[in-house]
Amino acid sequence: MDSAILTLILLVPLAGAILVALLPDRGKSSAWLTLAITLATFGLTLHLPAHFDAAHPGFQFEVNKPWIENPAISYHVGVDGLSLWLVVLVGLLGPVGVLASWKAIQRREKIFYSMFLLQQTAMYGVFISLDLMVYYGFWELSLVPMAILIAMYGRKNGSAAATKFFLFTFIPSAPLLVAILYLYSRTGTFQFPDLRTDIAVGAVPAGALFWVALAFLFAFAVKVPVFPLHGWLADTFSEAPVALAMVVAGKLGLYSMLRFHVGLFPNQAHNIAPLLIALGVIGILYGACLALVQRDYWRFLAFAAMSHLGLITVGVYGFTLTGWTGATYQILNNELIDAALFVLLGALEIRYATSQIAAYGGLANRVPRLATLFVIVSLAMIGLPMLNGFIGEFLILSSTFTVSHGWAIAATLGVILSAAYMLWMVQRVFYGAESKLALDSPAHDLQLGEQLVLWPIAVLLLIMGVAPNLWLRTIETAPKPIVLQQARSATQLHVTLTSTSSREAQR
Amino acid sequence: MNQSLHLWLIPLLPFIGFLLNGLLGRRLPKTIVSAVALLAPLGSFLIVLLASRAVLPHAETYGTWISTASFNIDLTFVLDQPSLVMLLVITGVGFLIHIYSVGYMHSDEGYWRYFAYLNLFLFFMTTLVLAGNALLMFVGWEGVGLASYLLIGFWFQKNSAADAGKKAFIVNRIGDFGFLIGLFLLIANFGTLSFSDLAAKIAANPTMTGGILTAIALCLFVGAAGKSAQLPLYVWLPDAMEGPTPVSALIHAATMVTAGVYMVARTHFIFDRSPLALSVVAIIGAATALFAATIGLVQTDIKRVLAYSTVSQLGYMFLGCGVAAYSAAIFHLMTHAFFKALLFLAAGSVIHAMGGEQDMRKMGGLRTKTPITYWTMTAAVFAISGFPFLSAFFSKDAILAAAFASGSLGKLLWFVGLVTAGLTAFYMFRLWYLTFFGETRGHDAHPHESPWSMLGPLVILAILSIGGGWIGAGRFGAFLSPALGTETEELTGSLEYIMMALAVAAGFVGWLIAHRMYHQRSVAAQLAAPAPAGYNLLQNKYYVDEFYGLTIVRPLIYLSKYLLEWVVDVAILGGLAWILATLAVFSGAILQRWQSGNIRSYAAWLALGAAVLLYFVLAPHVFGAPSLHLGMAGH
Secondary structure (H helix, E strand, C coil): CCCCHHHHHHHHHHHHHHHHHHCCCCCCHHHHHHHHHHHHHHHHHHHHHHHCCCCCCCCEEEEEEEEECCCCEEEEEEECCCCHHHHHHHHHHHHHHHHHHCCCCCCCHHHHHHHHHHHHHHHHHHHHECEHHHHHHHHHHHHHHHHHHHHHHCCCCHHHHHHHHHHHHHHHHHHHHHHHHHHHHHHCCCEHHHHHHHHHCCCCCHHHHHHHHHHHHHHHHHHCCCCCCCCCHHHHHHHCCHHHHHHHCCHHHHHHHHHHHHCCCHHHHHHHHHHHHHHHHHHHHHHHHHHHCCCEHHHHHHHHHHHHHHHHHHHHHCCCHHHHHHHHHHHHHHHHHHHHHHHHHHHHHHHHCCCEHHHCCCCCCCCHHHHHHHHHHHHHHCCCCCCHHHHHHHHHHHHHHHHCHHHHHHHHHHHHHHHHHHHHHHHHHHCCCCCHHHHHCCCCCCCHHHHHHHHHHHHHHHHHHHCCHHHHHHHCCCCCCEEEEECCCCCCEEEEECCCCHHHHHC | CCCCCCCCHHHHHHHHHHHHHHHHHHHCCHHHHHHHHHHHHHHHHHHHHHHCCCCCCEEEEEEEEEECCCCEEEEEEEECHHHHHHHHHHHHHHHHHHHHHHHHCCCCCCHHHHHHHHHHHHHHHHHHHHECEHHHHHHHHHHHHHHHHHHHCCCCCCHHHHHHHHHHHHHHHHHHHHHHHHHHHHHHHHCCCEHHHHHHHHHCCCCCCCCHHHHHHHHHHHHHHHHCCCCCCCCHHHHHHHCCHHHHHHHHHHCHHHHHHHHHHHCHHHHCCCHHHHHHHHHHHHHHHHHHHHHHCCCCEHHHHHHHHHHHHHHHHHHHHHCCCHHHHHHHHHHHHHHHHHHHHHHHHHHHHCCCCCEHHHCCCHHHHCHHHHHHHHHHHHHHCCCCCCHHHHHHHHHHHHHHCCHHHHHHHHHHHHHHHHHHHHHHHHHHHHHHCCCCCCCCCCCCCCCHHHHHHHHHHHHHHHHHHHHHCCCHHHHHHHHHCCCCCCCCHHHHHHHHHHHHHHHHHHHHHHHHHHHHCCHHHHHHCCCCCCHHHHHCHHHHHHHHHHHHHHHHHHHHHHHHHHHHHHHHHHHHHHHHHHHHHHHCCHHHHHCCCCHHHHHHHHHHHHHHHHHHHHHHHHCCHHHHHCCCCCC
């Protein structure tokens, strides 16, 4: 079971995508089938944390089979503390996405759900692939259903948003491919553990490594997105179907940064870290300021997300153990919170058919459950202790503080701004006198399906805030590519490379 | 080891109350909602009473909350002398205010929600007080801010209430920003947030003064100034009066706003090593006391007078902390909890009697119509004015004496405190005369006395306001000294009596002026008289809110809207992206088809992509590797 589980996690949604595409589309049949498939896959992903050995650092549930002999591409998959929970997260957001689409997607459901499952497959693939070529294939694959569905289901100007999304994310992946191929030409392998060792022992000339690392970083930074590469985000959030918008930002790029940028090129990443910390902090403040003045709530959410992703970027490039653990944890927190907000705002859009914040007001008495959940999720987003957002935020900020007082203090300003934009949003939508929109529309509070999605997430936000060690314990086992030695001054970091070679360990 | 006191039950009971009422309260009858809500603080109060007989300090650890490579945060509760005093006040006064609320809120449709929030507040407040480390304290700290936000905005249909709740949360967040930086500094320098570990590490290092400790103390004080409404972050507290009056009594007078004072006392071992930080605390405290008292002189809304009075009295407490008289500050915190809760609850009874009217200009003559409210309020007015042998007489005197004894700056601050005592007496007696004496000035008011569920708590608090000073007179410092250190200097002999006499005299002067202005002369004529110079400035609260709006809020919005969104995001970044996209479009006409939204063209795109991919993959093998790194290998 242990060796087949990751393959199953890949194959079930892929087979599901084909099945949904082939079967006739009657009523809600595609949606039901997709729900069943995503639930089954989610169940499979839960096998991973249940059988993960926290005492054993490194990759587990590993499969490494040669696939193509020349070039040497292998089907090499595995998870460690870094990717373990991300795989579970993709699993959890599968059924959440289906239920969020239940009402919103009313036409051409077959294509939608088939593409949705393909997207799921691609995301699983990104998180478990340890062969760079296979990884790249899944990375590219994750873009395609997204672009197609944005174009098909856009709210106002879907095709323009899809073009923008595609250009922003596809163009940077060309240099990424070139960089991967260059590494292969120098080392003869696409395998992550081997590449890590080869690069560490100097198999690739340092001058070229600079450009290779930069190509990796560029592709990932656009995908996060890091300021100033966020141009696609607001349009994608306001045009993409809710189920896809909730997974498009953040985790793919941030995970890839941790695994393949910091992980493969620790020296290059460490050299460029000051720039990334600066951009991350700018992103925090810039996103927060722009969130304050948005009039459309999808764009509002895009800039709020950008602000929070900036914080995680800071955590990744702070180069501290606590910061990496906090960043990994905060990716999970952030995705859950954003997913819940997408479902909630989507529920509002279904009921009131507008995303203009100014049209709302006074909804709290008419849809009290929706309002309650919105407030809970907002509080998690602004980092209220006892909810999950606080843990990651605190770990990242406190560890960044040991690296740079100034940037950490600037980043901490985000806690004031996030409270400002989020509570103002809550007030404009739910408080005050009942708006014309609220009075004219029938008041339908959350229905069973929506509550089945949202309450478990809300409870999870609480558990992750109260008992974070359940997650931190496994996250911390992720092998760190570099050893940190805290200098006495607490600001100087010495970076040395570990000499553990997983290639030798394998043999 | 000593026996477990089950301290965890103290916050847990209110949390259960919150969950029950919050999740089910909408469908439960009011009697059950009240029973659940009242049993929680009563239970906690009894547990605190039981625990008070234990050997102090007593610590209980229930596990690890966060463990990381660089620090561990345990779930530890500590019961010692200051936390015991705080817990008795919070659960005791809290219980009384819960009883009062049953009468006050009886006809509100959000009855269940109100009690759920009130219990949630007690959960966080007891957590804050019991916390054995600074991060756990921060949990309670932010949590009480949340409860405050929810209760200020309880009547959220009113935009003013929603605004006030939001303002309270955001201004508190500015303070919490400082608190967080303080925590980061503690972790970076000591690697722990446990109060006992920190105290031990600092004690083991007797030469460590100023420097980093000053920075930490000042950062923590920014947090304290936010929570306890000190200059320049006090602006949220007067607006917080939008909430129900019992909430003002419990959260915005007796307990939550004193958390800053408690936090400074709890971390006194840091402040003690930084004379600079202590001076800042003392100066901000004295300045706030005076500043808020002057605004209180002219307010006409009965709750706003009390709100500014609270800000002013909190200033006294910080003045006490700033001269290292922590136990005097905690003493005043306790007596203030009694008489200020009483003042608010009595004001609530007055508002109840007047059918919701809060403007004192429309009150008057309530002495005979609401006799019990009148007598209890009288006790509170005399107590806060420092009338001999009432509660504040002892506690205020302790702070002023400590200030006087602490050097030349202390003498100046003592004088500020003395003047403030006179102002306090003036605005309190002004309130007293305007409300209870003379003719009823309201038009269609039919004042009536409140139900006993409201009057009972008033009577108990009146007894505490009168006699509460005797709890601590002379002994309080000795009781708290194991946790807060011994008082540095004490006045002795005749000087102490002269100090007392001066403070009492200041109170009498304030009373006399109020008596002449609002009792001997016609109040109507007084209100109609032309305003003296400076009146407008006070009436408009020194225009501080307007100043913040003009210098912070508006510039932030304009900067975000015009510079960041229009110039940077749309013009510069959007323009760059457009240029790059246009180049890309020119380079391939395929995009034309792409924009058509045709599925088939996407498939073609996909196939093309795959072909390109395959080509590159095979390229090193088929065409030899060097062709690929021509551009990059040129190092």
